[in-house]
Amino acid sequence: MALSTSRPHHLLRRFHASARALARVEPHDFSQPSDYLGSWGERPPATVAAGGGDTREAWARLERLRKGYAREVGELRRQYAYEAQLLEAERQRKAEARAEAARVANEERKAAKAAAAQTRAAERRAFELDFRQALMKERAQKLESWRNKEKLKAQKKTDHRELLRRQGSVWVSEDKMEKKILEAIMHTTPL
Structure with missing residues (x-):
């Protein structure tokens, strides 16, 4: 997939050099090849004559690099696992502390409620x-x-009966008799 078809042209414009920039003379002077590094010069004749010794050394160096990388990765993984265990232990300790604090608060609340x-x-x-x-x-x-009212009623009743008994035995003269009969008819009192 081409860049020009996958993205809009106005976004890609800054990644392409303009014609004027390409026509500009390069002011930079490149360095000459270094014999010390042997980076882009001819290989020394000794390694060529040895029949690919440079290749063996490159493979050995690559193997050492792989082993060193594997060692470093193993060490990093062990260190990461140790740190993860520490973090998990810290998280678990904090969770236990929170649970204990919640339990204590719950017990205190229950005790206060009780x-x-x-x-x-x-x-x-x-x-x-x-x-x-x-x-x-x-x-x-x-x-x-x-009880006092009942006693009072009983006392009044006995007093009234006593009064009636006394009055019943009183001799009434004939001139007062008519008056007493009329009074008794007008004011009847139950016994």
């Missing part, structure tokens, strides 16, 4: 006891009042 319930129950029992005592006192007062 204490409040006990206090309310004690207050309710005291109120019920006071209420019962007040009710018993009121009932006793009502009973005493009723």
Whole structure:
């Protein structure tokens, strides 16, 4: 897939050199090849004569690089696993601390709730006891009042009967008799 077809042209314009920039003379002077590095010069005749010794050395160096890389990767993986274990242990410790704090707070809340319930129950029992005592006192007062009223009624009744008995035995003269009969008819009193 070509770059020009996959992306819009106005985005790719800055990645392409203009014709004027390509026509500009390059002011940079490149360095001459270095014999010390042997990077782009001819190979020394000794290695060529050895029959590909440079290739063997390159393969050996590549193998050493692979082993060194594998060693470094193994060390990094061990270090990462150790750090991951430390982080997991720290996370677990924090989770346990949070769970313990939540458990302690829950126990404290339950204890406070139980204490409040006990206090309310004690207050309710005291109120019920006071209420019962007040009710018993009121009932006793009502009973005493009723007994006094009954005694008073009985006393009035006996007094009235005694009065009637005494009045019944009184001799009434004939001139007052008519007046008494009219009075008895007008003001009847049940016995």
